[in-house]
Amino acid sequence: MLKTTILFPLLLALSLYEDARLFTRPRENWRAAALALKRLAAPGTCLLFLPADSLNLYLVFDKTLATHVCDAASLRHASRIVLAASPYAAPSKAIPPSFQELRSTGLRAPTVTIYRRK
């Protein structure tokens, strides 16, 4: 009985500590990434998603992002490309070499990188 009266509260305390840690450790934040993309979407800018179907994840937060997706024509004319990379995606080779990286923000797992035409 003595053992369990010590061990049981110990397990409860350890559980409580881990429960609290769920809220403090780094975590994917797709909403923040979607908001960042929304702010960056402007005329002359197109959005590239890696992998392409990860666009659906951002659309949960903002359906209008779909209207800014890069296609062949917008890639030719855009002065700026914003690459939204899923943490589950392979490294990107999707940016044409005529663009140079300006800056990159890891929004807690999804990464938003801005490229400008050289």
Place this chain on the structure above:
Amino acid sequence: MRALSLTLAVYAVCLLLLLPHLPLWLDELLNIIGSTKPTLAGLISYVPQNSGAAPLGYLVQRLSFQLISVSEFSARLPSVISSLTAAAGIFALAQRLQMRRPLAAVVLFCLLPMQWRYAIEGRPYAMALALSIWATLFFLQQRMLPYALALTAGLYTNPYSFFIPAAHLLWLLWNAPRRLARPLWAASTAALLFLPWYLYARHAWATSVPSHGQTAPLKAAELIARELVGAGYIGTGLALLLAGIGWRRCHAENPARAAFLAACVLVPFPLVLAGDAFFHYFLAARQFLFVLPPLCLLAAFGLHAQNNNPVPPAPGPLAL
């Protein structure tokens, strides 16, 4: 009963206050994408693209979106309600098993990090867990229609929840084979009712994840030791130690009851590994979620004073 109400009220307030504060992660978003498909047909064709997925959790989340709106809160609300229902089920089970401190099992269940995580996640695991707990209660009460319904709903929420009735049936086969027919009929009915979904989804399941092959036994053991209750090696060690002590005390009072809880903890392990091997799915700690309720019950039995005199079984069709 008042203590239970108070515990559940505090737990509910904590969950409801905290759940909007966690950003949605990938798997939750994949769930929401399915639940927000414009048509039901779209939802049904989307679900099997997630290996092992079944539609009930998506449908309940869709209902939550229709009743409230699409948000983190409404995406996770079904899990919060499920977790509260599960906690009430743990209390009812503990009473059915004549536990002297049923609230201890409830508190442990609510706080276990693995359960806590899924209680505030927009995926159907908390719902499947609640259904497995109530199925266990219906089984002990020998109420076969609710038992069959809970098993069917469990299968349509998470197919791995069916490993708990497998434990029920094995225990019955060992302890009271003459009573096996009705639960076996109920479980078979649930399995048959799930067959159409399985036949519909199995090809999509097979192609939705790359083949992972079988997890090496040592790696599987390491993962289970680290993540079983969600509190690392120490948490798993403590939980198993307490369950072991509880099993001994429970066994001294009523060997059949101890065997029942032990079966519910142990039987799902090989079945999960076999299921993963069959479907070429990767091993994940959440697949062992369904052993948490019996583990909590055993751990709380450890709080009973040592008693080597058998206690009379609870009245009812399955005397435990």
